[in-house]
Amino acid sequence: MTTNQDNANSGRPKTGGGVKTFSHVDTWIFDLDNTLYPHHLNLWHQVDMRIRDYIANYLNIAHDEAFKLQKDYYRRYGTSMRGLMTEHGMQPDDFLEVVHEIDHSPLEPNPALGDAIEKLPGRKLILTNGTRKHADAVMxxxxxxxxxxxxxxxVAAELEPKPSAKTYDRFLDRHGVDPTKSAMFEDLSRNLAVPHALGITTVLVVPEGTREVLREDWEMEGRDDPHVDHVTDDLVAFLKRCLR
Known part of the structure; x- marks a missing residue:
């Protein structure tokens, strides 16, 4: 029997019956951060620190307290920003501008990824809880x-982040996507629950097995959840398998 670790390292689907393939897919949906680039670059760690600093300044609290509040809001509301809006009435424009002003230089061109994405048949779309400006810089x-x-x-999600069902509905409506002919790649299992229920083939992208990453335990959970159809720690190799 294939183990979960084998599944992650090989990019093969999870074991069990009813495994979804990709022959029907005409729309490929990708999360951005920690999905299209490796977790170990810790690019999102920069954003994390800027969010912590913003909360500390906005609420006039110590950084340690701000960090605890940040993670609590992130887990409960999908983003720390949504938590600040809900709990404190924060206006999001300044927040979005400040926290995404990061150094993108750790990212380097990835021609293998570009080639694999280009060869996928059909449309390719980004669905992110970040900003378009940040997504453009990363890409x-x-x-x-x-x-x-x-x-x-x-912003297109009307400031309502994944995993809210409304966000996926807005995305599908705006782009005229048939979920039953789509595949979605994400680094957080909880963000794949609604897509799976809608009929989207789901792929969880996990950190490379040999890399240490700065993530909380709950962020690493879920590879065995029934709404995760496939698990991989090598996106390029997995996309090449999709073509076969």
Whole structure:
């Protein structure tokens, strides 16, 4: 029997019956951060620190307390921003501008990823809880921007982040996507529950087995959940298998 670790390292589907393949897929949906680039680069760690600093300044509290509040809101509301809006009435424009002003230089061109995405048949779209500006910066650093039709960001989601069902509905409606002919790639299992229920083939992208990453335990959970159809720690190799 194939183990979960074997599944992650090989990019093969999870064991069990009813495994979904990709021959029916005509729309490929990708999360951005920690999905299209490796977790170990810790690019999102920069955003994390800027969110912590923003909360500390906005609420006039110590950084340690701000970090606890940040993680609590992130887990309960999908983003720390949504928690600040709900609990404190924060207006999001300044927050979005400040926290995404990061150094994107750790990202390098990934021609293998670009080639794999280009060869996928059909449309390719980004669905992110970040901003379009940040998504554009990431894609240009990776040199994959020309392969994507559009970016559906937190503003397009009317500031309601994944995993809210309304966000997926807005995304599908805006782009005229048939969920039963789609596949979605995500690094958080909880963000795949609604897509799976809608009929989307789901792929959980996990950190490379040999890399240490700065993530909380709950963020790493869920690879065995029934709403996860496939698990991989090598996105490029997995996309190549999809073509076969």
């Amino acid at each position: 240009r650093r990776l040199q994959i921007h020309s392969h994507f039709e559009d970016v559906f960001d937190i």
